[in-house]
Amino acid sequence: MKLINKISKVFAVVTVALLSFSCESDKENLIEKYPTIVEILDADAGNFSILKAALVKTDLLNTFRNPGSYTVFAPKNSAFIAAGITEGTIAATTAAADIAALRRTLQYHVLSVGTLSTDFPSNGYISSFSPYGTSTSVTISLHTNKTNGVVLNGGNANGGATVLQADINASNGVIHVISHVLSIPKVHNLIIANPDLSSLVGVLTSAPQAAILTDVTTTATGATSALSRTVFAPTNAAFTSASFLTGQSDANITKVLRYHLVNNNLRASSTTSFASTAQIINTQLTGPQQTIAIAAGTVKIADITTVNATIKTINIQGTNGVAHIIDKVLQPTL
Template sequence: MKLINKISKALAVVTVALLSFSCESDSENVVEKYPTIVEILDADAANFSILKAALVKTGLLNTFRNPGSYTILAPKNSAFIAAGITEASIAATTTTANIAALSRILRYHVLTVGTLAADLPSNGYVNTFSPFGTSTSTSISLYTNKTNGVVINGGNTNGGATVLQADINASNGVIHIISHVLSVPKVHNLIIANPDLSSLVGVLTSAPQAAVLTDITTTATGATTALSRTVFAPTNAAFGSAAFLTGQSAANITKVLRFHIENNNRRASSSTVFVAPVTPVVTTPLVINTQLTGPQQTISIAAGTVKIADITAANANITTINIQGSNGVAHIIDKVLQPTL
């Protein structure tokens, strides 16, 4: 009998222990259900009613109510008002063109996948949902720098913003609250945003090169317009190694800059294949007519490579492709291309 009692007591202890473990495990395995992006906006109408009104006007609201994975860069009401956008102005937006323009701005505030701040590039470009012109396959780029917080497109002075509050989790993505409404950038804005291209920016923004800067800031609507531009953008290190620039006149510096610009929107279809704006994938060396006219003022990209040949024996390497602005595209290169001067 004593043995039976001992066994019974032992079983009771084990049972209690198992029950306790089970309860603890259940509590640890409870999955928190996050609200949708729209539910988060609804819960803070004082800050996000204008953003919601814009989403309703453009027919985008259901996108962020449904399952998915999105990153929303969300300006507060105060940021929209500072940009001249109010609920009243949104309600008064009725033309197809103006609604499309508002949609393009909103889509520029959406990244292609739900991304926490820690996973945004420290110094790099990502794609948004904002289309390039009428293209359904090409989107406008966005630059993030995390040297001092998260700064988008170089900050407000360049049409960008800073992240005020990051990582608001939703069931269908993540929200980062930003300080300003983002402008859809032109190609020069995306160059200015990148600190590693500051030498190029310094030359472009110098007084003698005002006409060149104006040329790449002109509004264009797509790859087939005469105003679209492709810019091959040398890094700071490339400028530091370009001995041939020493002592050159302002007129020759203009020639060098125009040797890096093409009157097209020429993208790469992959990291090693460039396409001509009007023809299929290039399978022979691609000869590009630059803005610098005259003999030997072309550059070429060997088929299946990212190497650019100029008049010298040393090729430039394209290190970053398809930085897409609203009026053209940039590709970062590791050498200042040398023309005949």
């Protein structure tokens, strides 16, 4: 009898263990499996049929059907229609250049890694999937601000958008639904988007500096274009500290701005080194002693004073040039 009782107890223990294992297996089988980005678009064709049609036209659809990790800023059908883009206009697009332009626009709505809204910069820049000119390694920047929701590139008035619904998880990335189709920005749009550069924007957009604003808004096609511009962009705090600006004439303010502009697209090699060799850079302010200098292996900029500026953010890339945020207003010879 004791042996039978022992066998019964062992059998009961094994049975409980097996049942527990079975329950755990059932729980594992119930783990949610996310659909792909394309499947999510298909499931809400009323909002995303135009986006899907554009992805098909530009041969991008399989990118978001296959395994991977992407972020897609997805404009709704209403946003595409407001931008003059419909399924009909997409179907009628046949010229290779027009298809390529649409592809670049769609790529600007994509990040190369799946990113939740909590991981966007509160006020900063990220790299899109859209290439700069003919480059295979440099892409156009995108600004995010989370002061009041998530705003891209300063909002619709600046060619940007607002995130309407964030963090839709897919098996191959994340979708964020946005209010408008994003315009691929020029460098001045990326400066305008940043509230910490509003003092610079105020000067650039003032009537006496109209020629400067025109210069940085000129269309350019890439790094080899003579119309490309590099902007060393001082922060609001830098303007507050720039006592030498007090009482300066409009003509001298123009000179100061020209001292922050360089022809061509000059990118830094890293956040700690602008270049491996010393750089003497000719600014748009011509004349003796109107260059700036960046020592080898640093992000320190020397002007005519003894206090260097530091580049705080590098390689903010627009379609017509690049900006670097600096912590000082550079002082030329006036």
